[in-house]
Amino acid sequence: MIPTIESAVPTEKSEKVSEEERRVILSARALRAGYGAAEILKGVDFPVRERVVTAVIGPSGCGKSTLIRCLNRLHESVPGGWCEGELLLDGEDLLRIDPVLLRRRIGMVFQRPNPFPSMSIRQNVAAGLTLNGVRARRVVDERVERALSDAALFSEVKDRLDESALGLSGGQQQRLCIARALAVEPEVLLLDEPCSALDPIATARIEELLFELKKRLTIVTVTHNMQQAARVSDYTAFLLMGELVECGPTRQVFTRPADKRTEDYITGRFG
Amino acid sequence: MRFPDYARRKQVDRFATALSAACAFFALAALFAILGYIASKGAAAVNWDFLTQLPKPVGEIGGGIANSIVGTAKIVGLAALLGGPIGILGGIYLSEYASSRTAFWVRYAADALNGVPSIVMGIFAYSIIVLPLKRFSGLAGSIALGVILIPIVLRNTEEFMRLVPRSVREGALALGIPRWKCVLRVALPTAAPGVLTGLLLGISRIAGETAPLIFTAFGNRFWDQGMLHPMASLPLTIYTYAISPYEDWHRQAWAGAFILLMFVLTANILARLLMRRPTGGHS
Numbered sequence: 001m002i003p004t005i006e007s008a009v010p011t012e013k014s015e016k017v018s019e020e021e022r023r024v025i026l027s028a029r030a031l032r033a034g035y036g037a038a039e040i041l042k043g044v045d046f047p048v049r050e051r052v053v054t055a056v057i058g059p060s061g062c063g064k065s066t067l068i069r070c071l072n073r074l075h076e077s078v079p080g081g082w083c084e085g086e087l088l089l090d091g092e093d094l095l096r097i098d099p100v101l102l103r104r105r106i107g108m109v110f111q112r113p114n115p116f117p118s119m120s121i122r123q124n125v126a127a128g129l130t131l132n133g134v135r136a137r138r139v140v141d142e143r144v145e146r147a148l149s150d151a152a153l154f155s156e157v158k159d160r161l162d163e164s165a166l167g168l169s170g171g172q173q174q175r176l177c178i179a180r181a182l183a184v185e186p187e188v189l190l191l192d193e194p195c196s197a198l199d200p201i202a203t204a205r206i207e208e209l210l211f212e213l214k215k216r217l218t219i220v221t222v223t224h225n226m227q228q229a230a231r232v233s234d235y236t237a238f239l240l241m242g243e244l245v246e247c248g249p250t251r252q253v254f255t256r257p258a259d260k261r262t263e264d265y266i267t268g269r270f271g
Numbered sequence: 272m273r274f275p276d277y278a279r280r281k282q283v284d285r286f287a288t289a290l291s292a293a294c295a296f297f298a299l300a301a302l303f304a305i306l307g308y309i310a311s312k313g314a315a316a317v318n319w320d321f322l323t324q325l326p327k328p329v330g331e332i333g334g335g336i337a338n339s340i341v342g343t344a345k346i347v348g349l350a351a352l353l354g355g356p357i358g359i360l361g362g363i364y365l366s367e368y369a370s371s372r373t374a375f376w377v378r379y380a381a382d383a384l385n386g387v388p389s390i391v392m393g394i395f396a397y398s399i400i401v402l403p404l405k406r407f408s409g410l411a412g413s414i415a416l417g418v419i420l421i422p423i424v425l426r427n428t429e430e431f432m433r434l435v436p437r438s439v440r441e442g443a444l445a446l447g448i449p450r451w452k453c454v455l456r457v458a459l460p461t462a463a464p465g466v467l468t469g470l471l472l473g474i475s476r477i478a479g480e481t482a483p484l485i486f487t488a489f490g491n492r493f494w495d496q497g498m499l500h501p502m503a504s505l506p507l508t509i510y511t512y513a514i515s516p517y518e519d520w521h522r523q524a525w526a527g528a529f530i531l532l533m534f535v536l537t538a539n540i541l542a543r544l545l546m547r548r549p550t551g552g553h554s
Contacts, residue, residue: 077444104447114438118460128446131456177442184446 022049022234025218026071026089026106026188033063033070033083040066042242043085048188048235053210053219055233055250057226059265062239064222065111068190071220072106073099089188104132107181108190112197113173115165115180122161124176128184143183151179152209171202178209189213191221195228207232226266230254238262306532313529316522322530326492326508332519336527338494342409342503343531346488347478349413349498354420354477355470361421362428362466367454378429381422392419393483401487409495409502412488416477423476427469431462468542475538479531481506505531 026048033041040063048054048071056064069075070083076099087094094102115124123130125144134140144161148154153175157168165176174194181189191210195203210219210232223229229236230250237247238259246253246262257263320335327334361381365374396415401407435458443453459466484490488502490511495502505527512524 072445074441074445077441100447100449102447103445108445110438110442110445112438114436114442116439116442116457116461118457118463127443127457128448131443131446131448131452180442180446 022052024048025050026094026220027087028067028070029086029088031067031070031083031085031087033066033075033081033085035078035080035082040242041070041083044239044242044244046237046244046247048218048220050218051214051216052234053214053221053232054235054237055229056220056222056237056239057224057229057265058239060224063242064224064239065192067239068108068192068220068222071188071190072103072108074103074108104128104184105186106188106190107184107186108192109174109177109181109194111193113170113177115168115173115176117164117166119165120162121157121165121168121176124165125179125183127180132184143185144179147179147183148176150182150213151175152205152212153179169202171198171205174198174202174206175209178206182213186217188218188220191219193222193224196224203228226254238265240265309525309528309532313525313527313532316526317529321523321526325494329517334523336503336505336508336523336530338491339503339505339508339527340530342488342491342495343478343505343534345495345498346409346412346484346502346504347416347474349410350416350420350477351470351474353413353417354473355424357417358421358424358473359428359466359470361425363432363454363459365425365429366432367458378426381425384418385422385426388482389415389419389480390482390485392416393485393487396483396487404499406499407487407489407501409488409498409500412484412502412504413498415483415487416480419480419483420473420477423473424470427473428462428466431465431469432458434465435461464545464547468545471538471542471545475535475542478538479506479535481510485510505534 028046324335400411443457512520
């Protein structure tokens with residue numbers, strides 16, 4: 001079933017549950033980040049609640065991608081990239097965790113599908129395990145199958161696991177990338193505009209997937225598509241020119257925004 | 272709106288297109304002329320004895336160049352073992368780890384090394400290997416050829432590593448894979464067809480080098496006694512036979528050239544086939 005806006009926006013009841021029960025598992029406080037002399041994020045406070053979907057929206061260049069790339073510290077791996085402020089994962093200072101280990105706990109899916117060209121479908125999904133020293137064939141095979149099933153791809157590829165991943169369609173490649181991230185069993189999954197290179201049908205499949213996945217992991221998705229944010233997310237953060245304007249339950253942000261700029265953006269007055 | 276000189280432009284366009292086609296044809300024609308000429312002169316003289324026998328003493332008709340074929344295989348093989356890994360690892364360093372300042376100078380040095388005349392490489396190997404050992408040797412030849420191979424492979428490896436999209440590297444990093452493993456297990460295999468092609472083309476280039484071998488491997492009319500002794504090689508034998516006064520040696524020089532050409536051609540075709548595999552990006 002393709003979720004509609006109505007079914008996706010949480011009802012008053014579930015919203016209440018979220019507020020009461022969902023604790024903040026990942027948070028940024030006074031986060032500033034940029035490249036060299038350019039400051040892209042100018043002091044952002046961003047809470048991410050456990051096992052719900054948080055959408056980050058905002059116009060191009062507002063720092064959405066930079067924000068989530070700070071969360072798995074990929075931003076710092078780019079030459080000139082810097083970030084400072086407080087980042088907490090489950091109460092732990094995220095900046096003091098080894099980035100390599102951190103990224104096994106916080107997975108990421110990118111804007112364009114990026115399967116490893118030299119690897120088969122199976123090897124792609126297994127990469128996070130095999131390249132990190134998991135050797136037991138049985139364990140790897142089992143996790144590959146589970147990850148592919150969780151990414152709703154297994155039935156489509158089960159007969160060609162050893163073929164090149166480049167033979168898959170764009171939508172399948174993106175689900176492969178989701179499976180690849182899931183195989184490592186992260187606590188949090190970051191998605192950087194995961195559907196922007198996909199057609200509407202492939203997009204709908206990814207959105208459906210997020211509904212399933214949030215039952216057991218925390219999801220942060222960046223999107224420039226407000227309808228998508230409304231459909232898939234429980235919480236929405238609105239970012240504008242490096243500042244977090246508003247962050248709250250999606251229904252509230254979309255129906256009773258607290259800030260005039262959020263209202264203007266959502267109603268399409270700019271951006 | 273009128274464009275008064277449109278007709279003239281079209282003519283100029285036609286002329287320029289024809290001219291560039293003619294130039295392309297000329298380049299191809301030169302290649303096929305060389306191939307055809309060597310094949311017609313050399314192929315006839317190639318037979319089993321030629322491939323499997325040692326040279327006959329001066330003045331006797333017949334004999335073969337088996338020792339030169341084996342010598343070339345040994346010298347070039349060792350050169351590839353010396354220069355290949357240095358070139359590939361250096362290229363990886365250059366594309367993945369070097370600061371832009373370091374990269375600039377390494378690249379500059381590699382390009383300069385690439386431009387050094389091959390006979391100078393021969394003199395270099397002569398002074399660091401032949402003089403101290405007081406003997407011409409296949410090893411000295413391998414070192415001269417290996418040094419020629421390094422910058423070719425290094426620059427090529429760097430180029431192909433750089434072609435691996437950033438998104439692929441980030442995909443690997445995001446899985447919690449350490450950087451060095453991302454480079455060796457994800458980026459390098461993605462670039463592998465290009466890297467290997469460059470290696471093969473480099474090897475086929477050094478296989479044909481003559482000048483660096485003149486005062487290093489030196490040549491030998493018998494089976495060599497090991498890498499530390501004078502060694503025969505195809506280009507040297509062709510050179511020696513071609514400038515000799517004997518009709519039969521001229522014939523053998525053509526045949527040797529034909530064998531060398533076949534070797535280089537095979538390496539080139541293999542390299543092209545390798546490149547057909549996708550190199551990075553999305554197909």
